[in-house]
Amino acid sequence: GQQLNQSPQSMFIQxxxxxxxxxxxxxxxxxxxxxxxxxxxxxxxLIALYKAGELTSNGRLTAQFGITRKDSFLNxxxxxxxxxxxxxxxxxxxxxxxxxxxxxxxxxxxxVNP
Amino acid sequence: KAGVTxxxxxxxxxxxxxxxxxxxxxxxxxxxxxxxxxxxxxxQFLFEYFSETQRNKGNFPGRFSxxxxxxxxxxxxxxxxxxxxxxxxxxxxxxAGISNYGYTFGxxxxxxxx
Numbered sequence: 001g002q003q004l005n006q007s008p009q010s011m012f013i014q015x016x017x018x019x020x021x022x023x024x025x026x027x028x029x030x031x032x033x034x035x036x037x038x039x040x041x042x043x044x045x046l047i048a049l050y051k052a053g054e055l056t057s058n059g060r061l062t063a064q065f066g067i068t069r070k071d072s073f074l075n076x077x078x079x080x081x082x083x084x085x086x087x088x089x090x091x092x093x094x095x096x097x098x099x100x101x102x103x104x105x106x107x108x109x110x111x112v113n114p
Numbered sequence: 115k116a117g118v119t120x121x122x123x124x125x126x127x128x129x130x131x132x133x134x135x136x137x138x139x140x141x142x143x144x145x146x147x148x149x150x151x152x153x154x155x156x157x158q159f160l161f162e163y164f165s166e167t168q169r170n171k172g173n174f175p176g177r178f179s180x181x182x183x184x185x186x187x188x189x190x191x192x193x194x195x196x197x198x199x200x201x202x203x204x205x206x207x208x209x210a211g212i213s214n215y216g217y218t219f220g221x222x223x224x225x226x227x228x
Contacts, residue, residue, distance in 0.1 A: 035219075041222070042206070042220050042221050042222050043157075043204070043219050044219070045217070088157065090157075102159060103159075104156055104157035104158075106156040107156060
């Protein structure tokens, strides 16, 4: 089956620093999604990417859909304490009609020191 | 508008018992998906329901089942519980499927099997 390799597994940074995390796959995807999960809550969608090469921003967050369709990265600029949480990438492969498969990465745990 | 509501939030069960979890999607959303989240395996797709029909299914044993009602509310059932079933079970809804800007997740049900 498809595997998503998300790195790094965890990051410890100082407030104000920029952060970068990425996901790679041996298979191509039609869509890349980035989620953030706070403790005790479900994941919340941050950014959705639909086209190879697409670069999308949401406030301090920027994500890109790799040209090869096998990778994506997420950047967070000027981190703040509330950025703490687990960030997940997810790749969607739609194979026609209602058939699709959504695969999640294992997550990146981000800790921000004030 | 109300988000995705999952009940109960926490549950403790004994091995061999069965459990039913409930998910009420966002009003108007017809697709409901279920995920199992564990520290070791991350987010694993269980199944998706759309208009009361199971549309997609992950690689879980038959002990895991679900259904969707005419009002789009969904239930997930796990029979003959095993210790390894301890996990956070997440429900996510969308208008018609993953292609619509991803899912909105609920806060999950934390199941502990003792």
